[in-house]
Amino acid sequence: MLTAKNLTKKYGNHTALNHLDLHIESGEIFALLGQNGAGKTTTINLFLGFIEPSEGTVSINNISVSDNALETKQYLAYIPETVMLYPNLTGIENLEFFSSLAGFSYSKKELSTFLSKAGLQETAHQQNLGGYSKGMRQKVGIAIAIAKNAKALLLDEPTSGLDPKASNEFSEILKELSANGTAILMATHDIFRAKEVAHRIGIMKQGNLVSMIESKDISANELEQLYLQTV
Numbered sequence: 482m483l484t485a486k487n488l489t490k491k492y493g494n495h496t497a498l499n500h501l502d503l504h505i506e507s508g509e510i511f512a513l514l515g516q517n518g519a520g521k522t523t524t525i526n527l528f529l530g531f532i533e534p535s536e537g538t539v540s541i542n543n544i545s546v547s548d549n550a551l552e553t554k555q556y557l558a559y560i561p562e563t564v565m566l567y568p569n570l571t572g573i574e575n576l577e578f579f580s581s582l583a584g585f586s587y588s589k590k591e592l593s594t595f596l597s598k599a600g601l602q603e604t605a606h607q608q609n610l611g612g613y614s615k616g617m618r619q620k621v622g623i624a625i626a627i628a629k630n631a632k633a634l635l636l637d638e639p640t641s642g643l644d645p646k647a648s649n650e651f652s653e654i655l656k657e658l659s660a661n662g663t664a665i666l667m668a669t670h671d672i673f674r675a676k677e678v679a680h681r682i683g684i685m686k687q688g689n690l691v692s693m694i695e696s697k698d699i700s701a702n703e704l705e706q707l708y709l710q711t712v
């Protein structure tokens with residue numbers, strides 16, 4: 482579903498991402514670990530089409546992002562570290578607006594069901610976003626992904642700043658989306674969460690994907706050791 486071939490991004494003489502080869506299947510959760518500046522956000526931004534590769538290709542559902550930026554966006558949902566929504570609109574109104582941009586027209590009841598599926602308590606559906614916590618905004622981001630029926634979900638440090646319970650709930654929702662066939666690429670600094678939620682984990686260093694592990698083959702402690710040895 483998400484494929485990078487020989488994907489490289491240079492800024493002047495600096496190589497932010499170096500010959501990345503990666504394929505993430507439908508239903509797979511892939512976590513990218515790595516120190517600040519390792520190239521995780523660059524990878525996500527290339528999949529989103531926010532930046533152009535210097536070399537190589539990136540495709541979603543076998544469609545090239547460079548050649549068909551609009552088409553590939555139909556398949557994608559993106560949750561950045563801080564989900565930016567309209568503070569003066571309610572949860573339902575935000576969801577209505579963003580799903581309409583993707584060409585969907587849902588009833589208020591359907592929109593409310595998506596928010597509940599994303600784990601947002603019903604009392605918050607009619608409240609303005611301005612009063613939401615970070616975790617609640619992340620849930621609206623998840624609801625947008627559900628409403629768009631996204632085949633692929635890109636997440637950039639989605640659990641940073643969430644309390645452990647909110648982070649755990651978030652991981653459970655990611656697992657449900659994956660069970661329904663969504664491919665998920667998640668950049669994170671949370672080694673424990675990566676082990677918990679991902680099927681495979683990649684560790685990046687200075688633009689290179691230097692380790693790739695099946696999470697079933699490693700404990701959280703071993704993963705932490707590997708991370709510390711790698712970066």
Ligand SMILES: Nc1ncnc2c1ncn2[C@@H]1O[C@H](COP(=O)(O)OP(=O)(O)OP(=O)(O)O)[C@@H](O)[C@H]1O
Binds near residue numbers: 516518521
């Ligand atoms: N617009 C830009 N111009 C120049 N260099 C950039 C630009 N964007 C990113 N870089 C560089 O590319 C490298 C990779 O950055 P990237 O944001 O992908 O790292 P990251 O792994 O996401 O880090 P973090 O964990 O801090 O979010 C860094 O050295 C960064 O300084």
